[in-house]
Structures are given as C-alpha cells and as structure tokens.
Amino acid sequence: MKAIVMTGTGSREVLEYVERPDPTPAPGEALVEVAYAGVNFMDIGVREGMAWNEVPDPKILGVEGAGRVLTLGEGVQGISTGQRVAWVYAPGSYAERIAIPATSLVPIPDAIDDRVAASVMMQGLTASHFATDFYPVQPGDTAFVHAAAGGVGLLLTQIIKLRGGHVIGRVSSEAKAPAAKGAGTDHVIVDTDGGFVEEALRLTDGEGVDVVYDGSGPSTFQGSLDVLRRSGTFCWYGPVLGGPGPIDIMSLPKSIKIGYAVFQDHIATPALLRAHTERLFDWITEGKLEVRSISDYRLADASNAHADMESRKTVGKLLLVP
Numbered sequence: 308m309k310a311i312v313m314t315g316t317g318s319r320e321v322l323e324y325v326e327r328p329d330p331t332p333a334p335g336e337a338l339v340e341v342a343y344a345g346v347n348f349m350d351i352g353v354r355e356g357m358a359w360n361e362v363p364d365p366k367i368l369g370v371e372g373a374g375r376v377l378t379l380g381e382g383v384q385g386i387s388t389g390q391r392v393a394w395v396y397a398p399g400s401y402a403e404r405i406a407i408p409a410t411s412l413v414p415i416p417d418a419i420d421d422r423v424a425a426s427v428m429m430q431g432l433t434a435s436h437f438a439t440d441f442y443p444v445q446p447g448d449t450a451f452v453h454a455a456a457g458g459v460g461l462l463l464t465q466i467i468k469l470r471g472g473h474v475i476g477r478v479s480s481e482a483k484a485p486a487a488k489g490a491g492t493d494h495v496i497v498d499t500d501g502g503f504v505e506e507a508l509r510l511t512d513g514e515g516v517d518v519v520y521d522g523s524g525p526s527t528f529q530g531s532l533d534v535l536r537r538s539g540t541f542c543w544y545g546p547v548l549g550g551p552g553p554i555d556i557m558s559l560p561k562s563i564k565i566g567y568a569v570f571q572d573h574i575a576t577p578a579l580l581r582a583h584t585e586r587l588f589d590w591i592t593e594g595k596l597e598v599r600s601i602s603d604y605r606l607a608d609a610s611n612a613h614a615d616m617e618s619r620k621t622v623g624k625l626l627l628v629p
C-alpha cells in the first residue's frame with residue numbers, strides 16, 4: 308500500500324510518499340481501507356517532533372479518517388466486514404490501509420458519507436467537548452471563538468449557536484470572514500495584533516464574554532484573559548501553536564476559571580466515543596450541524612496540505628484522499 312511516512316522530524320521535507328506492506332490486524336483489530344484521512348494541526352506537531360518521539364522512524368503520520376472494514380482480527384465483536392467506519396485517534400491514518408482496535412471505530416450511518424464523517428472526528432469531537440463538557444454553553448451566553456473559520460472554529464460556532472449562545476469570532480483576514488459568518492458567527496472581528504480585545508469589550512458593553520475558546524498560541528493569550536467577564540471561563544486548547552508559559556495563579560483576574568481542554572477526555576471510553584460521535588452524526592443528519600468547507604488533497608500531496616495549513620490561509624477541514 309501507499310503511505311506517508313516520516314523519516315525524521317522537522318520541516319515538510321521529512322514526509323515521504325512510499326510503498327509499505329499492508330498491516331495485519333492483530334486480535335481485537337480491524338483492517339480498514341481508508342477513504343479519507345483527516346489533516347490536523349497535531350500532525351504538524353508530530354512532524355516537528357512535539358509528540359510520538361518514542362515511535363521509531365519511519366512512522367506513518369495521521370490519526371483520523373473514515374473507510375470500510377476489509378478484514379477482522381481474532382475476537383472482534385460489534386464491527387463487521389464491509390461496514391463503513393470512522394476513527395479519531397489511530398496513528399498511521401495517512402495510508403491506503405490501517406489496522407485499528409475495533410473499540411476505536413465508530414459505525415457511520417447511511418445518511419452520512421465518508422467525507423463528512425472523516426471531517427468531524429477530530430475537530431467535531433473537539434468542538435463538542437469544548438461547548439458541552441468543558442464549558443456547557445447556556446442560552447444567552449456570549450462566547451469568543453478564535454480562528455473562527457478554522458476546522459474547529461466553524462463547528463464550535465455552530466454548536467454554541469445550537470445551544471442558544473452568541474458568538475464573537477476572530478479571524479486573521481477579510482478572506483475568512485464570510486466563512487465564519489456563514490457558520491453563524493454573530494460578530495466577526497478581523498485581527499492579528501490584539502485589537503480584538505477592544506472590539507469584544509465594545510460589543511459586550513464593557514462586560515466581557517462568558518467564555519473564550521483559544522487555541523491560537525501565546526500571542527492571543529493575554530487578550531483572551533482581557534475579554535472575559537467576571538467569573539468567565541478560559542478554554543485553552545492549542546498545544547501545537549504554543550502555550551503562554553508559567554502562570555502566577557494570583558495574577559489571574561476577575562475570578563476566572565481557566566483550563567487546558569483535551570478532546571480525548573470527551574471520548575475516554577469506547578462508550579463515550581460512540582455516544583458523542585452518534586450525537587454529532589445526529590446533529591448532521593437533522594441539519595443542525597454542517598461541515599461547511601472541505602478541501603481534498605491526494606495522499607501523495609500531504610506535504611502541500613501541511614504547507615497550506617501552516618500558511619494560515621485554509622478554511623474548514625483538510626482531507627487526504629488515498
């Protein structure tokens with residue numbers, strides 16, 4: 308099979324499109340033909356050596372996708388050959404085939420195609436975690452969403468609106484504003500140098516917002532603190548773009564609550580993975596949630612997908628097609 312392997316850590320040059328032996332499913336695993344593999348910021352982090360350093364090179368990148376079960380290892384229950392499935396944390400997804408523990412697979416309903424399913428496993432479950440678990444948005448809440456036209460931002464905005472919240476979204480260019488607006492953002496702020504604080508405070512009559520969702524690196528951190536109202540919640544989530552460094556707890560203002568939200572905590576057991584994915588699929592089937600922008604790249608062009616994501620020009624989800 309063809310796969311994208313890493314021959315070291317660093318820039319996009321460490322990615323190679325090569326022939327690899329098909330994986331063999333171990334007991335409890337399924338061999339899946341990959342229809343679409345998701346591209347995520349964490350893949351860039353892995354490529355740069357922030358994670359998976361314990362896995363020897365060459366290793367196959369990617370953790371997310373959708374496809375069809377080809378064969379089953381011993382003892383697999385609840386999944387059958389030929390079934391369409393999706394997954395979110397399965398290292399080795401940038402490939403034509405992958406062996407995955409059956410407990411990490413979620414059946415895809417007939418009404419949802421593989422392309423949409425692959426697009427919501429990481430970013431949809433992440434957005435679901437943020438708006439329903441980490442800070443369950445209440446009707447009338449005002450939320451501030453950074454990177455509102457990104458893969459997480461477009462889905463997070465829709466889930467906040469679904470729960471009756473208002474959204475102030477920040478994007479880095481005018482070109483991204485229509486995408487954020489289209490997902491339901493009530494006020495779009497185009498900003499890259501911290502001007503979002505003044506604008507968000509103006510929009511909330513100086514009160515600030517109930518919750519801020521920030522995965523945009525250290526440059527937005529102080530501003531995100533500043534846009535919060537008293538007892539507001541700071542949902543920080545961007546390890547790849549970088550953290551704020553050590554924080555003196557007594558410097559934190561206005562009795563705010565702050566934490567690092569991690570999507571794995573939303574799907575910590577196979578039952579939670581299935582329940583939360585089924586809820587996402589239900590929202591999509593019922594027309595309440597839409598994957599509003601998907602860009603397809605050939606598997607061989609994974610390096611270009613990374614380049615585009617790093618360039619900060621992309622909107623929505625990026626997928627690789629083997």
Ligand SMILES: NC(=O)c1ccc[n+]([C@@H]2O[C@H](COP(=O)([O-])OP(=O)(O)OC[C@H]3O[C@@H](n4cnc5c(N)ncnc54)[C@H](OP(=O)(O)O)[C@@H]3O)[C@@H](O)[C@H]2O)c1
Pocket residue numbers: 346347348349429430433453454455456457458459460477478479480483522523524543544545546547548568569570571616617618619620621622623
């Ligand atoms: N904690 C978790 O569980 C979790 C789960 C998934 C993703 N994440 C994190 O969420 C962030 C977004 O990841 P994603 O894969 O889902 O992509 P994404 O939502 O599509 O986010 C990409 C967006 O990030 C913004 N951005 C800000 N600074 C950037 C920079 N220096 N370079 C490139 N983009 C920058 C850009 O929006 P603007 O140009 O409009 O600012 C870009 O459109 C990453 O930090 C990732 O590590 C965390």
